Amino acid sequence: MINCYSQNKQYIEAFAIFYEMKSHGISSDEVTMSTVISACAHIVALDLGKEIHLYVMQNEFDLDVYLGSALVDRYAKCGSLDRSLLVFFKLQEKNLLCWNSIIEGLAVHGYAEEALAMFSRMEREKIKSNGVTFISALSACTHAGLVEEGRRRFLNMPCNISIPPEIQHYGCMVDLLCKAGLIKDALELIESMRIVPNSIIWGALLSGCKLYKNLEIAQVAVNKLMVLEPSNSGYYILLVNMYVESNRWNEVAKVRSTTKVQGIEKTSPGSSWIEMDSKIHLFAASDKSHPYLAKIYVVLRELDGQLKLAGYQPEVGFM
Numbered sequence: 001m002i003n004c005y006s007q008n009k010q011y012i013e014a015f016a017i018f019y020e021m022k023s024h025g026i027s028s029d030e031v032t033m034s035t036v037i038s039a040c041a042h043i044v045a046l047d048l049g050k051e052i053h054l055y056v057m058q059n060e061f062d063l064d065v066y067l068g069s070a071l072v073d074r075y076a077k078c079g080s081l082d083r084s085l086l087v088f089f090k091l092q093e094k095n096l097l098c099w100n101s102i103i104e105g106l107a108v109h110g111y112a113e114e115a116l117a118m119f120s121r122m123e124r125e126k127i128k129s130n131g132v133t134f135i136s137a138l139s140a141c142t143h144a145g146l147v148e149e150g151r152r153r154f155l156n157m158p159c160n161i162s163i164p165p166e167i168q169h170y171g172c173m174v175d176l177l178c179k180a181g182l183i184k185d186a187l188e189l190i191e192s193m194r195i196v197p198n199s200i201i202w203g204a205l206l207s208g209c210k211l212y213k214n215l216e217i218a219q220v221a222v223n224k225l226m227v228l229e230p231s232n233s234g235y236y237i238l239l240v241n242m243y244v245e246s247n248r249w250n251e252v253a254k255v256r257s258t259t260k261v262q263g264i265e266k267t268s269p270g271s272s273w274i275e276m277d278s279k280i281h282l283f284a285a286s287d288k289s290h291p292y293l294a295k296i297y298v299v300l301r302e303l304d305g306q307l308k309l310a311g312y313q314p315e316v317g318f319m
Helices: 002-007 011-023 030-042 046-058 065-077 081-090 096-108 112-124 131-144 147-161 167-179 183-191 199-212 215-228 233-245 249-261 293-309
Strands: 271-276 279-284
Touching: 002 011, 002 030, 011 030, 030 046, 030 065, 046 065, 065 081, 065 096, 081 096, 096 112, 096 131, 112 131, 131 147, 131 167, 147 167, 167 183, 167 199, 183 199, 183 215, 199 215, 199 233, 215 233, 233 249
Parallel strands: none
Antiparallel strands: 271 279
8 A cells, every 4th residue: 555655645634544554553674664764865855754654773673785775875865865775875786766866866965976977886886877877877977067978978878788779868868958058059959969859958949948038949849849748838838938038029929829720728837845843744836725824925025025135136027
C-alpha cells in the first residue's frame, strides 16, 4: 500500500499508512523504509526524512545498497548535500543508482565541478555509467557553463555506454548551448538529430531565444510547438512577451487572435511543497484554501513595500 500510494504521487497518504503500520506494532524492513524514504524525497521533506533516518538507525536496519541509495537520493533532493555525501561514503557497496543520485544532487544544486569530479571517480572505480549518469553530467556542464566539456561528454556517449544519445541528452545539450547564447548552434544540433525532436527540445530552444531576444529562431520553435502541443498556452505567452519587448504589436495581436480562435486557455497552475514544523503545506497559484492565507498576504504586502523602498522596478514588458 505504501508503494502503491508513492507510485501514484500520493505521498502524504503513503506516510499515513506507514505511521498506521507503526501504531499497530507491525515491524518494518529495509524494503519498507526504502519506499518511505523515496516518498520523502519527492516532497522535499527534510525534517520528516531526518526523523525516518533516525528510525532506521534506532532499529538497526542494515544499511544495504538499496536503503543507502534511497537515503543518498532523499538528502540530495532535499538539498542536504552534506548528509547525502556522509551516507554515500559510509556505504560499503554502492550501486549505479547511488552514484547517479549523488552526481545528480551535486549538479542540480550548483556544485558542477564536484559533480563532474564524482563522475570521474565513478569511472576510475570501474562503475559502468548509463544514460541517467550522462544526463546529470550534462546538467552539471549547463549549470557551470562548460560548453566544450559538455560537447566532449555528449560526443563520447556511444563509446562510454555503447548507446547513442537519447532525447533527454539532446535536451540537455540544447539547454547548455542556449544558456551560453549559442542559439544557432542549438538549432543546428536539433536539425541534425537522429530522432524526431519533441516539445521539450523545441521548448528549451524557445526559452533560449527569449533569454537572448532571438525572434527569428523563436518563431521557428513556436511553429514546431504549435504542431506538437497546440493547446499549450505557455509557448504562445512566451512569444507574445518577446513581441511586446520588441514593440511588434501587430504580431502580438495575431498571436492573441490565434489563441482565441483555437480556444486555447491558460494551463493549470503548478504546485509546490514546503515543510514547516513537521507539517507539509501545498501551494498553488490563485489557491486561497490555505488556513494561514490572511497572514501570508500580510507578509507579502510587507515584502512588496520593502522592495519598493529598495528601488525595485518590475519588468513591465514581461506579462
